[in-house]
Every structure is written in C-alpha cells, then in structure tokens.
Amino acid sequence: MRAAVLEAPGMPLRTATLPDPEPAPGQVLLRVGACGVCRTDLHLRDAEIEATKLPVVLGHQIVGRTPDGERFGVPWLGWTDGDCVYCTSGRENLCPRARFTGRDIDGGFAELTVADRRFCLKLPDELSDQEAAPLLCGGLIGYRALTFTGDARRLGLYGFGSSAHMICQVAVFQGREVYAFTRPGDGRTQRFALKLGASWAGGSDEAPPEPLDAAIIFASAGQLVPLALQALAPGGTVVCAGIHMSDIPSFPYEYLWHERSVQSVANLTRRDAEEFLALAVRVPVRATVATYALDRAEDALVDLRAGRFEGTAVIVP
Numbered sequence: 019m020r021a022a023v024l025e026a027p028g029m030p031l032r033t034a035t036l037p038d039p040e041p042a043p044g045q046v047l048l049r050v051g052a053c054g055v056c057r058t059d060l061h062l063r064d065a066e067i068e069a070t071k072l073p074v075v076l077g078h079q080i081v082g083r084t085p086d087g088e089r090f091g092v093p094w095l096g097w098t099d100g101d102c103v104y105c106t107s108g109r110e111n112l113c114p115r116a117r118f119t120g121r122d123i124d125g126g127f128a129e130l131t132v133a134d135r136r137f138c139l140k141l142p143d144e145l146s147d148q149e150a151a152p153l154l155c156g157g158l159i160g161y162r163a164l165t166f167t168g169d170a171r172r173l174g175l176y177g178f179g180s181s182a183h184m185i186c187q188v189a190v191f192q193g194r195e196v197y198a199f200t201r202p203g204d205g206r207t208q209r210f211a212l213k214l215g216a217s218w219a220g221g222s223d224e225a226p227p228e229p230l231d232a233a234i235i236f237a238s239a240g241q242l243v244p245l246a247l248q249a250l251a252p253g254g255t256v257v258c259a260g261i262h263m264s265d266i267p268s269f270p271y272e273y274l275w276h277e278r279s280v281q282s283v284a285n286l287t288r289r290d291a292e293e294f295l296a297l298a299v300r301v302p303v304r305a306t307v308a309t310y311a312l313d314r315a316e317d318a319l320v321d322l323r324a325g326r327f328e329g330t331a332v333i334v335p
C-alpha cells in the first residue's frame with residue numbers, strides 16, 4: 019500500500035510503498051476513504067510533540083471501510099487498558115497507558131490501515147467520508163472543550179482554524195454568541211468567522227466588545243492565555259484545547275482573581291464521540307474542506323503551518 023510516512027521528526031513526510039497491514043485479533047482492516055489533517059500531525063512532523071513510533075504513518079481522523087463494506091471512523095484514542103482508575107471512572111482520555119492513532123499506532127495517511135474495533139466509531143450515514151473526517155478530532159476535541167465552558171453565553175474562540183470553524187457552528191446552534199479571535203490583521207479569517215455565524219471577529223490583541231463568559235484557545239501560542247483571561251467576566255473559564263502550547267508568560271494574579279479559571283483538555287472519550295457525532299448531524303456542522311492527494315500530505319502540513327486554507331485539510335488516498 020501507499021502511505022505518507024514520517025521517518026524522523028523535523029523531516030518532510032515521504033510517500034512510500036509499505037507492506038499491507040495485517041489486522042491482529044480484535045482489529046479491523048480498513049480501506050481509507052478520507053483522513054483529516056490535524057494540527058497535532060504538524061506538531062509531530064515539526065518535533066513539537068514526540069513521535070513514539072518511528073517511522074510512523076500520521077493521521078488520526080480516519081474514515082474507512084472494512085472488506086465487507088462497513089464504514090467506521092478512527093479517532094486519536096486508539097487503545098486503552100480498560101482497567102485503570104481513569105478507564106473505570108469514565109475518563110479513558112486520561113488512561114496512562116493509552117495509545118494514540120497516528121503516533122503510537124500507524125494512522126490514516128495511507129490507502130489501508132488497521133484499528134482496534136472497540137475504538138472505531140459508527141458514523142452517521144448523512145455525512146460523506148470527507149465531511150465526517152474533520153469531525154473526528156477537530157470537531158470532537160473541540161466539542162469536549164466546549165463542554166468545559168458550561169452554559170457560557172458569550173464564548174470567545176482564539177485561533178479560528180479547523181476545530182474553531184466547526185465549534186463556532188455548534189455554539190451558534192446552541193444559542194451562544196461567538197467572538198472569534200484571529201492573528202491580528204487576518205481579515206480573511208475574520209470574514210470567514212462572521213460568515214459562519216460569529217457575532218464579532220477581531221485580532222487576538224483586541225478586547226471583545228463585551229466581557230466573555232468563557233474562551234477556548236485552539237492556537238498553540240501560550241501568550242494567548244493571559245490575553246483571554248483579561249477578556250473574561252468574573253467566574254469565566256479559559257479552556258486550552260490543544261495538545262501543545264508554547265510557554266505561558268507570567269501574569270498578575272488579578273487576571274485570575276474573581277474565580278476565573280484555566281483548564282486544559284486532553285484527548286477524547288468514546289462517549290464524547292457518540293454525543294458529538296449525533297449533535298453534528300442536527301446542527302448540521304459543515305466543515306470547509308481543502309482536499310489533498312496522498313502524495314501531497316507534506317504540502318497539506320506546510321499549508322496548515324502557513325495558514326494557506328480556511329477550515330480543514332483532508333487527505334484523500
């Protein structure tokens with residue numbers, strides 16, 4: 019099979035021919051129909067988070083079909099032990115032995131992949147492969163971050179990429195007001211946010227017109243944390259949704275005072291996926307997709323780094 023392989027951190031992905039994967043007991047073999055590109059793939063590529071298996075096939079938003087034609091989604095959470103204190107208390111996202119698709123297990127930037135059947139997700143028939151793929155991490159982990167904002171009415175989204183452009187649609191559907199923060203001067207992305215229902219869009223260095231009840235930071239820039247805290251009303255929460263963030267600069271306690279809080283989000287549970295996929299059909303969440311052929315997987319990462327497309331990139335093998 020053909021696959022886009024990360025051979026060493028910091029190296030461009032290389033398209034290679036690999037032996038077809040063989041499903042182990044409990045695994046399914048899938049022919050990949052589409053695989054979404056996530057910022058985590060770029061962090062692995064750029065050695066900002068460690069790739070534990072090398073060489074590795076990246077990609078953890080996989081839509082594929084079994085030889086019998088059954089369609090599944092394969093998310094980032096690829097395996098857990100099932101018996102630790104986290105797994106047995108509804109928090110499998112924190113399992114210390116968890117293995118992740120496209121990092122510890124070969125992922126979906128490939129023609130074929132294998133996945134543990136217990137972690138494969140049933141996908142709604144309403145969604146095509148390319149529509150469903152971006153929901154499987156950007157949508158799903160964004161949704162988990164959204165749940166940590168409670169019933170916040172005024173919601174700030176910092177970094178308006180793949181995840182935010184889908185969560186904006188969910189938040190508007192839920193009757194919230196969305197305030198979209200982009201790189202200063204990025205009028206194109208600000209217009210994109212307004213088109214998707216945001217009430218306001220501006221630069222991350224700007225104060226929103228009204229204090230926010232909560233903010234989700236999707237961008238990996240730690241300096242956004244004190245900025246977002248300053249935009250919050252008392253009692254508000256800043257949720258950091260990414261897997262990697264640059265250091266957070268120190269800030270006066272006053273920014274946190276009045277019961278403001280900062281919270282991170284790690285991974286997903288299968289329950290998040292069930293809830294979110296059902297909700298995504300009702301909204302309905304429509305991802306804006308830029309498609310790339312398998313041998314252009316490296317270009318997709320380069321374009322993501324440079325902000326060359328709105329929404330999300332999807333690899334179509």
Ligand SMILES: [Zn+2]
Pocket residue numbers: 056057058059078094155156
């Ligand atoms: Zn991801």
Ligand SMILES: [Zn+2]
Pocket residue numbers: 098099100101102103104105106110112113114115116
């Ligand atoms: Zn566990």
